[in-house]
Amino acid sequence: MQVIIKVFLFIFGSVIGSFLNVCIFRLPRSGTLTLDAFKDIKVNNEKLWDELFKHKFIDEEGVIQLKFKQLSHAHKLHLSTEFKSQQTQIYHILRQLCALSINNPKRSFCPNCKKQIFWYDNIPLLSYLILGAKCRECRQHIPFRYFMVELITACVFVVLYIFFGFSAKFFIYTALTCALIVSTFVDFDFQIIPDEITLGGLVIGLIVSFIFPQIHNVNTHFSGLIQSGLGLLVGGGSIFLIGEFGKIIFKKESMGGGDVKFLAMIGSILGWQYALLIFFVAPFFGAVVGITMKLRKGVETIPYGPYLSIAAFLVILWGKEFLRWFMHSS
Numbered sequence: 001m002q003v004i005i006k007v008f009l010f011i012f013g014s015v016i017g018s019f020l021n022v023c024i025f026r027l028p029r030s031g032t033l034t035l036d037a038f039k040d041i042k043v044n045n046e047k048l049w050d051e052l053f054k055h056k057f058i059d060e061e062g063v064i065q066l067k068f069k070q071l072s073h074a075h076k077l078h079l080s081t082e083f084k085s086q087q088t089q090i091y092h093i094l095r096q097l098c099a100l101s102i103n104n105p106k107r108s109f110c111p112n113c114k115k116q117i118f119w120y121d122n123i124p125l126l127s128y129l130i131l132g133a134k135c136r137e138c139r140q141h142i143p144f145r146y147f148m149v150e151l152i153t154a155c156v157f158v159v160l161y162i163f164f165g166f167s168a169k170f171f172i173y174t175a176l177t178c179a180l181i182v183s184t185f186v187d188f189d190f191q192i193i194p195d196e197i198t199l200g201g202l203v204i205g206l207i208v209s210f211i212f213p214q215i216h217n218v219n220t221h222f223s224g225l226i227q228s229g230l231g232l233l234v235g236g237g238s239i240f241l242i243g244e245f246g247k248i249i250f251k252k253e254s255m256g257g258g259d260v261k262f263l264a265m266i267g268s269i270l271g272w273q274y275a276l277l278i279f280f281v282a283p284f285f286g287a288v289v290g291i292t293m294k295l296r297k298g299v300e301t302i303p304y305g306p307y308l309s310i311a312a313f314l315v316i317l318w319g320k321e322f323l324r325w326f327m328h329s330s
């Protein structure tokens with residue numbers, strides 16, 4: 001019976017993973033996109049930026065002002081003569097960046113040829129292998145990441161079940177880990193963590209802590225809420241303080257506001273002790289990867305979200321043992 005449950009959870013997890021892939025692609029490209037994602041255009045092509053702004057395609061903040069439907073054909077873009085020759089290209093940039101939302105368009109599509117993907121080519125894990133990592137239409141290579149996200153999510157479902165059984169902790173930690181997976185990959189791509197996840201998750205964190213105080217190992221709804229609030233403050237506060245500290249030492253922005261909201265969100269679900277533990281564990285992963293990246297590519301800034309995510313998942317699994325060991329040995 002246990003084996004059947006695990007197999008079922010693995011399959012179910014891979015389906016959720018497939019949905020997370022959609023979130024990873026669409027969330028940062030939806031209507032509320034911020035300046036960061038346009039950084040590329042702004043830095044590398046200032047003229048194009050001014051052009052988009054002049055025609056009110058974007059506002060000062062870089063938030064896209066067009067809706068998907070208004071932008072159904074390239075020739076509908078009224079651009080200055082200078083940009084006429086690039087019309088189709090600009091259209092594609094805008095179309096990719098704007099008005100995608102989690103449920104619009106309904107069906108998945110190939111980011112390269114924009115062809116709809118049929119259900120039989122959209123089976124989690126299997127389709128990637130059967131199609132040989134290529135789009136059926138245009139033969140464009142499908143990044144390994146799609147497969148990886150589905151596999152990671154499938155494993156997360158099974159592992160959390162092994163640790164927590166079917167308890168409130170299992171369901172809430174699974175949802176949190178899904179949010180961590182999405183944040184990790186969005187952060188890698190755009191150096192942002194969407195507010196939908198951080199602020200949305202934070203509110204959900206407070207609510208579920210009130211309804212299910214047992215996830216904080218307390219008995220009353222009110223104590224659950226208090227634990228959640230403390231976690232929120234300690235999580236967000238620790239990153240905020242280290243960021244302010246970094247500003248003084250390095251004279252530049254070292255921690256983004258996204259990271260503050262991110263650990264506040266995680267803290268609201270895991271409580272202040274775990275939030276603090278994550279705060280101290282994450283830099284170890286960040287340092288290892290950061291130094292490697294700097295040596296290999298000379299990259300200066302690294303997104304911090306992924307390391308908070310890895311630390312958070314490890315703390316979910318072994319935080320209790322670690323804290324117990326820590327209390328005994330000190």
Ligand SMILES: [Zn+2]
Pocket residue numbers: 110111112113114115135136137138139140
């Ligand atoms: Zn394609």
